Amino acid sequence: MSEKKIGNLTVRIERDQCIGSGNCVKIAPTVFELDDDGLVAFRSDGEDPGAEKVLDACQVCPVEALFVMGENGESLVP
Numbered sequence: 300m301s302e303k304k305i306g307n308l309t310v311r312i313e314r315d316q317c318i319g320s321g322n323c324v325k326i327a328p329t330v331f332e333l334d335d336d337g338l339v340a341f342r343s344d345g346e347d348p349g350a351e352k353v354l355d356a357c358q359v360c361p362v363e364a365l366f367v368m369g370e371n372g373e374s375l376v377p
């Protein structure tokens with residue numbers, strides 16, 4: 300599990316669930332990448348692509364490995 304603050308959003312990756320489909324990487328390549336194990340990870344150098352893209356990228360995950368919380372900790376994805 301790893302968590303990162305992106306703008307006003309907090310994004311959490313549950314790597315145990317990831318199947319490496321790459322959907323999130325296609326939509327938000329500055330936020331996510333597939334690592335050497337073929338599983339999702341945060342890019343360390345990535346720019347914030349904006350909240351809409353971050354939410355889109357997390358919503359397309361077929362196995363709900365990505366979670367997004369808003370400013371007040373409210374759940375936005377899934």
Ligand code: SF4
Nearest residue numbers: 317318320321323360
């Ligand atoms: S969309 Fe989900 S399953 Fe696919 S790489 Fe991203 S986190 Fe993993």
